[in-house]
Amino acid sequence: METKDLAKPLIRISNLEHSFTEGEGTIHALRGVSFDALAGEVTAVVGPSGCGKSTLLYLMGLLDRPDSGEIHLEEDSVALANDEIRTNLRNTKIGFVFQFHFLIKELTVCENVALPLRKSGVPEKQALRKAKDVLCRLGLDDKCDRLANKLSGGEQQRVAIARALVHSPALLLADEPTGNLDTANSEKVFQLLIQFAREEKIAVILVTHNSEIADNCDHIISMKDGQIINR
Amino acid sequence: MSLFGITLGIAFFVITQAQTSGFEAFFIRTILGTNGAIRISDSFQDMHGTVRSSSKEGKTRFFFHSREGARYTEGIENTELLRNALLHFPEISGISEVLEGNAILNGGSRSQTIQMHGIVLDDHIMVSDVENQIIQGSLSAFESDSMTILLGNRIAQRLMLKLGDRVTIEGGTGNLQLRIAGLFETGVSQIDKNRAYVHLSTSKAFLGKRFSGSIFQLSMFEPEKAPEISAQIQETTGHRVVSWQEREQVWLDVFKALRISSAITVSSILLLSGLGIFNVFAIMVMEKTRDIAILRSMGFKPSDISAVFLWQGAIILVIGIFLGSCVGILSTYGISKIPLRIRGIFSTESFVVNWDLSHYLWAILIAVLFVSIASWIPARRAAKIEPAKIIRETV
Numbered sequence: 001m002e003t004k005d006l007a008k009p010l011i012r013i014s015n016l017e018h019s020f021t022e023g024e025g026t027i028h029a030l031r032g033v034s035f036d037a038l039a040g041e042v043t044a045v046v047g048p049s050g051c052g053k054s055t056l057l058y059l060m061g062l063l064d065r066p067d068s069g070e071i072h073l074e075e076d077s078v079a080l081a082n083d084e085i086r087t088n089l090r091n092t093k094i095g096f097v098f099q100f101h102f103l104i105k106e107l108t109v110c111e112n113v114a115l116p117l118r119k120s121g122v123p124e125k126q127a128l129r130k131a132k133d134v135l136c137r138l139g140l141d142d143k144c145d146r147l148a149n150k151l152s153g154g155e156q157q158r159v160a161i162a163r164a165l166v167h168s169p170a171l172l173l174a175d176e177p178t179g180n181l182d183t184a185n186s187e188k189v190f191q192l193l194i195q196f197a198r199e200e201k202i203a204v205i206l207v208t209h210n211s212e213i214a215d216n217c218d219h220i221i222s223m224k225d226g227q228i229i230n231r
Numbered sequence: 232m233s234l235f236g237i238t239l240g241i242a243f244f245v246i247t248q249a250q251t252s253g254f255e256a257f258f259i260r261t262i263l264g265t266n267g268a269i270r271i272s273d274s275f276q277d278m279h280g281t282v283r284s285s286s287k288e289g290k291t292r293f294f295f296h297s298r299e300g301a302r303y304t305e306g307i308e309n310t311e312l313l314r315n316a317l318l319h320f321p322e323i324s325g326i327s328e329v330l331e332g333n334a335i336l337n338g339g340s341r342s343q344t345i346q347m348h349g350i351v352l353d354d355h356i357m358v359s360d361v362e363n364q365i366i367q368g369s370l371s372a373f374e375s376d377s378m379t380i381l382l383g384n385r386i387a388q389r390l391m392l393k394l395g396d397r398v399t400i401e402g403g404t405g406n407l408q409l410r411i412a413g414l415f416e417t418g419v420s421q422i423d424k425n426r427a428y429v430h431l432s433t434s435k436a437f438l439g440k441r442f443s444g445s446i447f448q449l450s451m452f453e454p455e456k457a458p459e460i461s462a463q464i465q466e467t468t469g470h471r472v473v474s475w476q477e478r479e480q481v482w483l484d485v486f487k488a489l490r491i492s493s494a495i496t497v498s499s500i501l502l503l504s505g506l507g508i509f510n511v512f513a514i515m516v517m518e519k520t521r522d523i524a525i526l527r528s529m530g531f532k533p534s535d536i537s538a539v540f541l542w543q544g545a546i547i548l549v550i551g552i553f554l555g556s557c558v559g560i561l562s563t564y565g566i567s568k569i570p571l572r573i574r575g576i577f578s579t580e581s582f583v584v585n586w587d588l589s590h591y592l593w594a595i596l597i598a599v600l601f602v603s604i605a606s607w608i609p610a611r612r613a614a615k616i617e618p619a620k621i622i623r624e625t626v
Contacts, residue, residue, distance in 0.1 A: 054623060055623075058619040058622070058623070061528065063527075063528055063618050063619035063622070064619040083532075083533075084532075087527075087530050087531075087532050088530065089530075090528060090529065090530040091529060091530020091531075092530070096528050096529070098622060102521065102522075102525045102622075104522050104525070115526070115529055116529045116530060119529060119530050119531055119535070120530070163529075
């Protein structure tokens with residue numbers, strides 16, 4: 001089994017800059033952002049809308065490429081890695097949870113959760129068994145064979161978390177995972193993220209507008225106008 | 232709906248091709264069975280002739296000057312020599328000497344002009360389908376008596392003649408009394424209402440052409456090679472040689488045009504099905520943009536995404552090919568049993584179909600082409616979806 005060196009940062013962001021065009025203008029979403037995140041810790045990224053939180057998350061999740069700066073994932077430089085490497089890393093080391101669950105409605109809960117494993121070549125039976133195990137830990141074992149769109153909002157978001165965790169990622173990126181949930185479900189989802197971060201030694205980076213949730217994280221990064229203003 | 236279209240397109244393609252090529256193949260079989268694969272006539276003769284006209288006292292006169300001593304010889308002059316030369320062509324399966332000439336057939340109350348073909352029966356059987364074209368009487372009755380005649384059935388109908396009747400052939404060197412030994416039907420109306428077969432020796436005597444005037448009708452093991460072999464024979468023997476393809480070019484062109492036009496027409500069904508698939512897939516890509524973006528965020532490659540659409544296209548294609556081919560086979564068989572009497576350029580009592588694997592392969596090729604394009608364009612579009620952009624816009 002792979003052991004994680006908890007002293008070394010799992011992900012290191014150095015001087016990250018990113019801009020994109022919208023209409024005729026250029027928006028500088030990130031202006032020299034740098035920070036580290038350790039395995040087993042939960043980091044909250046907070047700030048007003050449009051400050052660059054989600055952009056930062058997509059760059060860390062290798063869904064986008066920065067204009068400049070560096071991203072080291074487990075000490076490997078990945079910011080400018082080729083598409084194949086980035087795709088493989090997304091499949092093996094990174095998990096995503098979005099504000100909306102983004103489950104595939106035609107698939108059952110279990111099939112949705114098993115998708116990352118199926119992609120990495122795990123046989124169907126084995127992948128479904130693993131998916132069921134994760135769903136069991138999230139208290140959703142009785143919902144395995146239901147279609148994803150037949151669940152409640154809170155359940156769907158927990159299924160999305162299960163899907164993000166099923167392949168045992170090193171880094172979990174969550175973009176306002178509780179933004180669409182009521183208080184009770186928000187609390188439940190957040191506790192699950194904390195629990196998995198601690199138990200699985202996953203570095204969780206969480207974008208949130210919810211100050212209560214941010215206050216309960218290990219670290220808080222405040223952003224404004226594409227820059228970190230407080231850590 | 233798209234699957235239905237592909238099935239229907241392939242089936243229709245196969246059916247129409249089976250029919251048009253069926254009639255074409257039957258026509259070729261008929262003309263090979265009546266006039267052979269190759270016909271050899273007179274040799275190229277150097278006449279060096281000139282034509283001059285002169286006007287005297289308002290009258291126009293034409294003068295034809297030929298080289299001194301030059302003589303035009305009709306038909307093949309030395310048949311044995313040419314026959315021996317032709318034996319060196321291994322592609323030739325039969326040689327029949329035929330002496331053609333016009334005569335008047337008098338059936339008693341009525342008469343008509345006929346085209347008399349003098350033949351040696353055993354030779355002619357090798358180069359024609361005369362054995363199977365006999366509808367009344369027998370070839371043995373004809374073979375055993377040199378004063379007999381085989382008549383096209385339309386002549387017999389018109390002159391109200393029947394088997395065993397005696398007819399008079401007039402013209403040539405005199406009159407001949409012949410007994411009808413058989414009636415034949417080729418299905419080619421032009422032949423059935425004009426042609427009559429008599430013994431070669433009889434026709435030579437009747438037409439007064441004992442030493443020349445004949446032509447050769449040849450059959451071949453592979454009739455498709457007739458143009459090349461014709462050219463070789465013409466080159467080596469110096470005789471005029473015409474292949475069946477050259478002789479029947481007009482009809483062959485008509486069949487070719489029919490086959491191509493029906494293929495184009497039916498291909499439009501496949502094209503429409505392809506457009507249907509394209510529409511469905513294009514809408515699917517638009518509707519599933521978010522799901523595709525999520526799959527990409529999970530590590531699915533662009534090729535994985537496009538494979539989803541290409542596989543769907545392939546499944547529709549494979550099922551469509553299977554069903555279309557089955558429907559095509561059954562329909563072609565059913566059509567071949569539909570009664571249809573045709574006389575004119577050939578004779579048939581039912582629809583003629585041609586079972587040819589190439590029809591299926593062409594239908595499949597066209598379907599593969601249209602479905603591949605119809606699947607590939609949306610698949611490519613799906614593969615190009617940028618996950619970050621889509622997720623950002625969705626949120």
